[in-house]
Amino acid sequence: xxxxxxxxxxxxxxxxxxxxxxxxxxxxxxxxxxxxxxxxxxxxxxxxxxxxxxxxxxxxxxxxxxxxxxxxxxxxxxxxxxxxxxxxxxxxxxxxxxxxxxxxxxxxxxxxxxxxxxxxxxxxxxx
Amino acid sequence: xxxxxxxxxxxxxxxxxxxxxxxxxxxxxxxxxxxxxxxxxxxxxxxxxxxxxxxxxxxxxxxxxxxxxxxxxxxxxxxxxxxxxxxxxxxxxxxxxxxxxxxxxxxxxxxxxxxxxxxxxxxxxxxxxxxxxxxxxxxxxxxxxxxxxxxxxxxxxxxxx
Numbered sequence: 001x002x003x004x005x006x007x008x009x010x011x012x013x014x015x016x017x018x019x020x021x022x023x024x025x026x027x028x029x030x031x032x033x034x035x036x037x038x039x040x041x042x043x044x045x046x047x048x049x050x051x052x053x054x055x056x057x058x059x060x061x062x063x064x065x066x067x068x069x070x071x072x073x074x075x076x077x078x079x080x081x082x083x084x085x086x087x088x089x090x091x092x093x094x095x096x097x098x099x100x101x102x103x104x105x106x107x108x109x110x111x112x113x114x115x116x117x118x119x120x121x122x123x124x125x126x127x
Numbered sequence: 128x129x130x131x132x133x134x135x136x137x138x139x140x141x142x143x144x145x146x147x148x149x150x151x152x153x154x155x156x157x158x159x160x161x162x163x164x165x166x167x168x169x170x171x172x173x174x175x176x177x178x179x180x181x182x183x184x185x186x187x188x189x190x191x192x193x194x195x196x197x198x199x200x201x202x203x204x205x206x207x208x209x210x211x212x213x214x215x216x217x218x219x220x221x222x223x224x225x226x227x228x229x230x231x232x233x234x235x236x237x238x239x240x241x242x243x244x245x246x247x248x249x250x251x252x253x254x255x256x257x258x259x260x261x262x263x264x265x266x267x268x269x270x271x272x273x274x275x276x277x278x279x280x281x282x283x284x285x286x287x288x
Contacts, residue, residue, distance in 0.1 A: 010239060011218075013197050013204075013211045017147070020199050058218075058237050087222025090234045107219050108146035 002030035008041035025115030026126040038067030132253035135227040152257035175235030189262040214240025
């Protein structure tokens, strides 16, 4: 099984870096989609089959927290694997995200840390 | 407290440059003799238990190297991506530094990175220069409320909610 992944971050450099790091984990990655904010991310989820969303928090137009709240209201994405990729360090805000069923990884991160987190979340193993 | 801010900035910045851009930078304590000028800057403002901003300035080749390394590209990325890379570095340093000085329960709201810092003056609460000669970066951490220092020094959970 390969994972179709959506990367949502307002920095194009960060999106590319996340995708490159994702490829270094050795996990089977299928199609990779990108969006620059939560609203565009939700559109991507409507239009494509996606197994995992990697979402930044601080973004213009629609932030990551609102995006996650909205996708949890949609029956087709209520169980979607969501990994928040952020510099957020507040335990209060992280707890709120976890309550929405999201996992969390802190920027900066290594391919090993990302791989471990994704294997734990999805149960998918390396190729 | 000034030492605490300085140490938090130094520790966070060196780790971020290393892990994000694979560059090991050393402090320029006394300043090397020949360094290239700082030509580009991005800043991230924050509000929470205290309010302020972080500015990161870079010399031209350092700016290019940061972006190239972050993108894994051997070519020099477009200027827009160079600033995007510097902005993301600024964002990560700021986001990781704040809990070191205010505690992990404090809630801060960070604005997106802005290109071009307002000015470079002596009013910074903490400042570090890092580099690999002749390239350099200069990081300036500003606080709006100059009196916050004592409060944070006395209570690391100041302002948490």
